Amino acid sequence: MIAAQRLKACTLPFLGIAGVIGLWTLLSATVSPDLPSPLRSWEESKRYILDPFFKEGEMNQGIGRLALYSLERVAKGYLLAIILGTPLGFLLGLSRGFTQAFDPLIQILRPISPLAWLPLGLILFQRSEPAALFTIAICAMWPTVINTAVGVRSINQDYVNVGRVLRLSRWQMLWKIILPATVPYLFTGYRLSLGIAWLVIVAAEMLTGAAGVGGFLWQEYNSLVYSHIILAIITIGLIGYALDRLMGLAEMRFQRA
Amino acid sequence: MNAPVSTLASPAVTVAPPTALLELRNVEKTFPGRAKPVLTQLSVSIPEGQFAAIIGCSGAGKTTLISLLAGLITPDRGEIFFAGQLLNTPGPERAVVFQNYSLLPWLTVLENVSLAVTAAAPRLSRQAVREQAEYFIDLVKLSAAIKKRPRELSAGMRQRVGIARAFAVEPQVLLLDEPFSLLDALTRFELQEQLVHICERTQKTVVMVTHDVDEALLLADRIVLMTNGPAATIGGILQVPLPRPRQHGKILEHPAYYPARDQLLSFLESGVLSLDTTRKGQKGKEDEDAKITTLSPVDVYELSRWDADAGVRAE
Numbered sequence: 001m002i003a004a005q006r007l008k009a010c011t012l013p014f015l016g017i018a019g020v021i022g023l024w025t026l027l028s029a030t031v032s033p034d035l036p037s038p039l040r041s042w043e044e045s046k047r048y049i050l051d052p053f054f055k056e057g058e059m060n061q062g063i064g065r066l067a068l069y070s071l072e073r074v075a076k077g078y079l080l081a082i083i084l085g086t087p088l089g090f091l092l093g094l095s096r097g098f099t100q101a102f103d104p105l106i107q108i109l110r111p112i113s114p115l116a117w118l119p120l121g122l123i124l125f126q127r128s129e130p131a132a133l134f135t136i137a138i139c140a141m142w143p144t145v146i147n148t149a150v151g152v153r154s155i156n157q158d159y160v161n162v163g164r165v166l167r168l169s170r171w172q173m174l175w176k177i178i179l180p181a182t183v184p185y186l187f188t189g190y191r192l193s194l195g196i197a198w199l200v201i202v203a204a205e206m207l208t209g210a211a212g213v214g215g216f217l218w219q220e221y222n223s224l225v226y227s228h229i230i231l232a233i234i235t236i237g238l239i240g241y242a243l244d245r246l247m248g249l250a251e252m253r254f255q256r257a
Numbered sequence: 258m259n260a261p262v263s264t265l266a267s268p269a270v271t272v273a274p275p276t277a278l279l280e281l282r283n284v285e286k287t288f289p290g291r292a293k294p295v296l297t298q299l300s301v302s303i304p305e306g307q308f309a310a311i312i313g314c315s316g317a318g319k320t321t322l323i324s325l326l327a328g329l330i331t332p333d334r335g336e337i338f339f340a341g342q343l344l345n346t347p348g349p350e351r352a353v354v355f356q357n358y359s360l361l362p363w364l365t366v367l368e369n370v371s372l373a374v375t376a377a378a379p380r381l382s383r384q385a386v387r388e389q390a391e392y393f394i395d396l397v398k399l400s401a402a403i404k405k406r407p408r409e410l411s412a413g414m415r416q417r418v419g420i421a422r423a424f425a426v427e428p429q430v431l432l433l434d435e436p437f438s439l440l441d442a443l444t445r446f447e448l449q450e451q452l453v454h455i456c457e458r459t460q461k462t463v464v465m466v467t468h469d470v471d472e473a474l475l476l477a478d479r480i481v482l483m484t485n486g487p488a489a490t491i492g493g494i495l496q497v498p499l500p501r502p503r504q505h506g507k508i509l510e511h512p513a514y515y516p517a518r519d520q521l522l523s524f525l526e527s528g529v530l531s532l533d534t535t536r537k538g539q540k541g542k543e544d545e546d547a548k549i550t551t552l553s554p555v556d557v558y559e560l561s562r563w564d565a566d567a568g569v570r571a572e
Contacts, residue, residue: 158359161329164347166376166426176372180363 034226041227048231058211059219063235070201070212071239073129077136078197082190085141089148089189094178099149110142114200118207128208132201139200143192151185152178183254191247198240213239277302277338278462279326279430284335286321293487295321299335301481301491303430308456308463310473313483314525319466320356322483323434326464327353340429349377352428356435358415360407366418367403370394370425377426393425394418396455413444420452424459431456433465437472449475450505457502470521474514475503482524493524 021038028035036044045063047054052064091098092106114135121131155178163177205214217232280302287294295318303309313319324330325337328347337344339351352373360369370390374381381389394403397417407415416436423431436452437445453476456463467473473480477497484492498513508514 158355158357159361161327161347161353161355162359162361164329165327165349165351165353166373167346167348168376172376177361180361183363 036227036230041230044225044227045231048228059216061211061216063213063216063231066211066213066216067235067239069210070205070214073132073205073210073212074136074194074197074201077133077200078140078194080133080137081139081141081193081197082144084137085144085189085193086148086186088141089145089186090152090174090178090182092145092149093152093182094174106142106145109138110146112139114139114203115207118204122208128210132204132208132210135204136197136200140193140197143196144186144189147185147189147192148182151182151189154185155181184251187247187251187254191244191251194243194247195240198236198243202236278305278340279303279464280338281325282336282338284325284332284337286318286325286330286332291487294333295487295489296325297488298490301494303462303464305429305462306460308461308465308476308478309481310477310479311464311466311481311483312468312470312473312521312525313489314485315468317483317486317489319468319483320434323353323432323464323466326430327351327432329353349373349426350429352423352426352431354416354419354423354431354433354436356438358407358412358419360415360418360422362407365404365406366394366399366410366421367391369407369418370422373422373425377428390425393421396424397421397451411444413440413448416440416448417451420448420455424455424461429462431461431463433463433467435467436465438468445472446505452476453503468525470518470525473497473521474499474518475505475508480521482521495521 024035025037025039028037028040048063052062052067054062055065092102117135117138118131121134122128125131125134159177159181160173163173168176201212202214202217204210205212206218209215209218213232213235217229217236220226220228220232282300284299285294285297299322301309311319311322321330325332326344328344328351331345361372364372367387367390370393371386374386374389374393378386378389391400391403394400397420399414399417399421402410402414407418410418416439419436423433437448440448449472455461456476463476465473465476474497480495480497481491482493482495483489495517498517499508499511
């Protein structure tokens with residue numbers, strides 16, 4: 001029984017992937033002649049994959065190198081997001097007045113698309129790189145803000161009582177009780193924020209034309225090399241998955257029994 | 258050996274202002290959204306060095322009472338005095354052992370206890386903090402688990418850390434909120450025995466809330482009975498007529514044990530002791546060694562003042 005289940009768990013994902021590739025082949029052969037078939041996509045992309053770090057000009061680079069550019073940009077924007085988002089979340093969680101003042105604003109800012117923020121960033125900073133970082137940060141910070149605030153608000157009253165009985169100062173209370181008790185929520189926020197930061201990077205690079213996976217995707221669309229779009233999409237998906245798993249591991253470490 | 262403490266001759270004896278360390282006067286507490294108060298007209302005083310057990314059915318507001326004494330909540334009416342001062346904030350001079358241990362899960366045993374030591378004595382050197390923490394961890398026989406985190410410990414071990422943490426701040430009063438109610442019988446036995454030993458050695462003032470009659474008899478000098486909630490108040494007080502040092506097996510053999518136990522149980526079983534029927538003079542069955550005196554709250558107040566002054570603790 002268990003062996004059979006294991007076998008299923010191993011083979012079914014491959015079957016799923018095979019099914020999608022089959023559908024893809026079918027589509028390219030019938031209704032969408034512009035869509036390159038899987039085989040053609042591979043033929044046209046294999047150089048980018050097999051030699052991932054070659055560089056022939058700004059946009060013609062191996063996929064690994066492009067991904068590194070994007071990752072670097074995401075890292076900067078994401079860092080900015082959590083540096084801004086964490087204290088904001090704590091303020092929201094700790095202060096009722098602050099919540100009343102800013103919660104409506106946050107609820108309005110939260111659903112705004114990166115595509116809407118980017119032009120504002122360009123106006124604010126004049127250059128595309130800081131505008132991209134601004135967009136990533138402002139889109140990615142909300143899960144951190146909200147999870148931190150929820151974590152602070154749902155802190156076990158027993159821990160607070162321990163601090164009160166020991167008559168800890170406000171500062172000690174924050175550092176020794178509230179902050180550590182919020183860590184699991186914090187990391188959930190960080191994981192979700194990273195996911196969004198990675199989503200935003202593609203949009204930001206497409207609009208600013210910066211070298212990276214997103215910029216590559218848009219450039220290849222304009223140069224009609226459609227198979228490279230698929231390469232970029234798959235790369236984005238795989239990296240996003242890897243990032244989520246990595247953060248998931250970090251999160252697990254901080255989850256308590 | 259100590260002679261059994263004689264019970265109250267007459268509650269009418271009133272003397273000069275109390276020297277009690279903790280004193281509640283006509284305390285009332287209502288939680289928001291509730292029609293009836295949890296506690297009402299509650300007066301009791303606990304003299305220094307006494308181990309007082311507060312016993313009552315669940316829902317009698319026992320935990321509320323401990324929270325009031327700890328200063329975690331404030332009464333709506335009446336006053337609570339601690340060492341002659343009006344009490345309104347929590348503080349390490351009144352350490353609490355919580356029912357659900359309330360250890361900080363991200364800290365090790367040593368860190369949990371050290372945090373308390375540092376909080377109570379901020380000027381202590383690192384080395385001294387560590388030594389003191391280790392001393393109290395050793396007191397509850399947990400030295401082997403000093404580096405472990407709470408989730409790696411059994412329930413009994415966790416509560417031992419809770420006890421070590423409470424003692425480590427060297428409090429003037431120890432407040433125990435049903436400290437053993439979540440433990441299995443065997444562990445409970447062991448911890449009760451440890452606690453009785455530590456308390457007899459340190460002569461600490463202790464207030465313990467419990468619903469376990471045997472636990473109260475083993476540990477307490479005096480047992481305060483609470484009527485059923487809501488609007489619970491004090492229904493009577495029993496001096497525990499058992500000599501110290503006490504041990505589980507030994508106290509059962511004492512002739513006063515079962516009469517006292519029966520009275521406590523019958524009080525708990527009979528449920529509400531409404532104030533009208535518990536006027537002075539309608540006392541429970543009189544016994545040579547133990548008796549429950551059921552009185553109106555005012556009388557109980559006088560009564561507790563009386564034994565505060567007489568120093569009824571078994572010397």
